Amino acid sequence: MxxxxxxxxxxxxxxxxxxxxxxxxxxxxVHRLAQRKLCADEECSHPISMARALADYTAPDCRFINIRQGQIVYIYGKLKGKGRDYWQGTVQGDYFGEQSTSLGFFPKSIVREIQHLGTELVEMPTVDWDFYC
Missing domain, CATH: 4.10.910 (30s ribosomal protein s13; domain 2)
Known part of the structure; x- marks a missing residue:
């Protein structure tokens, strides 16, 4: 009892x-970064491409992910319109230690795409869940 x-x-x-x-x-x-995004499929469940981080990036809030220079980033979405400078993806955390794999946004300027994994992109509206921490 x-x-x-x-x-x-x-x-x-x-x-x-x-x-x-x-x-x-x-x-x-938190507020939406954009109203539209590009994805490889309608659920945004398949990566569009792979990229290599050119620089370290520290997430300013819960919508973003931390990235270290040299990490491979899997890109699942590319924001359009006012948020076009941000992509959504995951990093492989095990290679650089304790960082867990999570989905978040980062500036596209800190990565260089190294391999495209799909050919056709689907334009989708963003949803509240995209920006929910």
Whole structure:
């Protein structure tokens, strides 16, 4: 009984801290970088191309990914319009240590495409989930 109460209290505290933003850095929606994007398929589930990072990049917020010079980046989306300077992709984290693989945005200027993996791109609207942390 005491264990159940303790777990309930911990869960409530965690909920309160997340609601106030004290502990949670995920679960927040931020503004869209663009309204449209290019993808290899309608689900944006296949990479468009592979690129090599030309420089280190430190993510300014939760929508972006950290990249180290020399890493291979798999590009899954290319933003259009006002956000055209940003691409969406993943890096292979295991090669450079503890960094986990995650999907995020980065400036296209810090990578050089080395291999195209598809031929035809599909233009899609961005969705809230694209910019959700």
């Amino acid at each position: 005491q264990l159940e109460v303790s777990l309930t209290v911990r869960a409530l505290c965690l909920l309160v801290f997340c609601a106030t933003g004290v502990l949670c850095t995920r679960g927040e929606e």
